[in-house]
Amino acid sequence: MNDCLSLSLFHLVMMAALAHSLYLTPMSAPIDDLFILPACTENLQIVQVDRDFLLINKPTRLLSVPGRHPQNRDSVISRLQVEYPSATIVHRLDFDTSGVMVIPLNKAALSNISKQFQARSVSKHYTAVVAGLMVQDEGIIDLPIAADTGPKYKICQQAGKPSVTEYQVLARDEQACTTRVLLHPITGRSHQLRLHLQTIGHPILGCEFYGGEWASAANRLLLHATDLAFLHPHTAEPVFIDVASPF
Numbered sequence: 001m002n003d004c005l006s007l008s009l010f011h012l013v014m015m016a017a018l019a020h021s022l023y024l025t026p027m028s029a030p031i032d033d034l035f036i037l038p039a040c041t042e043n044l045q046i047v048q049v050d051r052d053f054l055l056i057n058k059p060t061r062l063l064s065v066p067g068r069h070p071q072n073r074d075s076v077i078s079r080l081q082v083e084y085p086s087a088t089i090v091h092r093l094d095f096d097t098s099g100v101m102v103i104p105l106n107k108a109a110l111s112n113i114s115k116q117f118q119a120r121s122v123s124k125h126y127t128a129v130v131a132g133l134m135v136q137d138e139g140i141i142d143l144p145i146a147a148d149t150g151p152k153y154k155i156c157q158q159a160g161k162p163s164v165t166e167y168q169v170l171a172r173d174e175q176a177c178t179t180r181v182l183l184h185p186i187t188g189r190s191h192q193l194r195l196h197l198q199t200i201g202h203p204i205l206g207c208e209f210y211g212g213e214w215a216s217a218a219n220r221l222l223l224h225a226t227d228l229a230f231l232h233p234h235t236a237e238p239v240f241i242d243v244a245s246p247f
Contacts, residue, residue: 035069036069036071036072037061037063037067037071037072037095038061039074040059040060040061040062040074042059042060042061042062043059044056044057044058044059044062044076044079044080045057045059045243046080047100047241047243048241050105050232051105051234052104052105052106052108052109052232052233052234053102053103053104053105053109053113053233054080054084054087054102054103054105055100055101055102055103055228055239055241056076056080056100056101056102056103057098057099057100057101057243058076058093058097058098058099058100058101058225059098060096060097060098060220060221061095061096061220062074062075062076062095063075063076063095064076064077064089064092064093064095064101065077065078065089065092066078076089076101076103077089077103080103084103084105086105086106087103087104087105088103088104088105088110089103090102090103090104090110090113090114090117091117091122091188093225094191094221094223096206096207096208096220096221096223097126097221097223097224097225098220098223098224098225098246099126099224099225099226099243100225100226100227100228100241100242100243101225101228102228102230102239102241104233108233108234109233109234112233113230113233116230116231117188120186120187120188121230121231122228122229122230123184123227123228123229123230124184124185124188124225124227124228124229125182125183125184125225125226125227126182126183126184126185126193126223126224126225126226127170127180127181127182127183127223127224127226127245128180128181128183128193128197128204128222128223128224129178129179129180129181129204129205129218129222129247130178130179130181130197130202130203130204130205130222131177131178131202131203131204131205131211131214131217132177132178132179132201132202133172133174133177133178133179134167134169134172134179134181134202136169137168137169138166138167138168138169139166139167140164140165140166140167141164141165141166141167141196141197141199141200142162142163142164143155143160143163143195143196143199144156144157144159144160144161144162144163145160145161145163145189145190145191145192145195146159146160146161151209152191152209152210153189153190153191153195154195155195155199161187161189162187163187163189163192163196164185164186164187165183165184165185165186165187165192165193165196166183166184166185166186167181167182167183167184167197168181168182168184169181169182170182178205179202181197181202182226183197191209191210193223194207194209194210194223195210198210198211198212204221204222204223205217205218205221205222206218206219206220206221206222206223207221207223208221218247220247222247224243224245224246224247226242226243226244226245227240227241227242227243228240228241228242229241
């Protein structure tokens with residue numbers, strides 16, 4: 001796998017420094033010490049408007065909720081509340097991850113959809129491009145995840161929480177030595193997809209946390225929330241949204 005891409009030590013050091021600046025600032029740090037995130041110039045797409053919720057497509061490098069620094073206020077929810085003041089967050093996507101989200105518009109919808117997430121009855125799929133050529137066409141990654149230093153996580157058999165990801169290979173690019181894969185997280189641990197794939201030797205391209213030498217192999221994290229399925233909070237009818245990966 002290492003033969004597929006060779007990066008200089010300079011690039012690795014720079015990526016590590018960037019990851020530290022973006023994510024490793026302690027929550028107790030003074031406001032003046034917090035990192036100011038680069039502005040997201042991409043538009044947030046509203047895919048569907050329902051009386052109880054919005055279905056949206058979040059661009060990469062946009063927070064789901066405002067950050068602590070006053071200049072990090074731009075986020076999914078702050079943008080939406082300009083036109084939809086009652087909009088609330090029921091789940092999140094990482095800053096670097098793009099893709100579909102459901103945004104409740106009232107307390108009843110928030111409560112109902114939140115219970116669906118807690119019961120793991122909400123179905124989610126992600127598309128990713130990972131390093132190396134995956135051998136098996138499909139499989140299950142069952143590795144417990146625990147908190148590590150800062151915002152990072154680790155595989156830990158002793159203290160980790162059960163974490164399960166199903167994957168299916170969509171395509172292999174032998175020239176680039178990468179694999180496009182569809183991911184179905186059964187559980188929803190923080191950094192689950194990134195860490196599971198890195199642990200089996202196939203880190204997601206552009207991942208500043210766990211990508212190693214592949215962190216700068218793409219100009220963004222190649223992870224996209226492709227589809228989402230749940231029950232309508234008012235009618236109990238199935239709701240489905242899918243948005244194709246932009247990469």
